[in-house]
Amino acid sequence: MKIELADVVISINGRDAGKRFIVVWAKDGCSMIADGKGRRIEKPKLKKNKHLQFEDKAAGPVAEKLRENERVSNNEIRRFLRNISDRGEEGGM
Numbered sequence: 053m054k055i056e057l058a059d060v061v062i063s064i065n066g067r068d069a070g071k072r073f074i075v076v077w078a079k080d081g082c083s084m085i086a087d088g089k090g091r092r093i094e095k096p097k098l099k100k101n102k103h104l105q106f107e108d109k110a111a112g113p114v115a116e117k118l119r120e121n122e123r124v125s126n127n128e129i130r131r132f133l134r135n136i137s138d139r140g141e142e143g144g145m
Contacts, residue, residue, distance in 0.1 A: 053106045055083055058115040060136055065103040072133050073097075074110060076118060088129030108136065 055061060059075045061083070073085035076096050083104060084096035091097045110118075114132040117124045 055101045055104055055106055058110040058118040059106060060108040060110050060133070061085060061104040062107050063099065063103065064105050066099070068097070072107065072137060073104075074114065074118070074129055074133065076124075086126075086129055087133060088126035092126050093124055093129060094126075110136075 055075060055078055057075055057078050059078075061073055061075060063069050063071050063073060063085070068090070071087060071090075073087045073091065075083045076086050076093060077084035078101075081101050082098060083101055084098050085091060085104070086093045086096040109115075110132070112132065114124055114128050116122075117128075
């Protein structure tokens with residue numbers, strides 16, 4: 053599946069393997085990812101898409117802001133990813 057802006061992904065290679073991120077920029081097989089904590093929105097990590105696993109299409113205020121080129125805070129990203137994580141555990145993933 054093609055990884056796009058505001059998708060939730062999991063890193064599968066590197067030091068951050070297994071961690072969940074949101075895509076803040078995507079183009080030509082590469083994406084910039086942030087989690088609001090270790091990788092802040094001000095300095096996202098550039099990764100090739102082959103090193104990322106698609107998890108979910110993001111929905112909600114954070115995804116809307118990213119798609120509309122509005123400012124997103126690190127706190128909003130952390131809260132969003134925590135909610136995704138909690139929802140996944142309840143669903144039996």
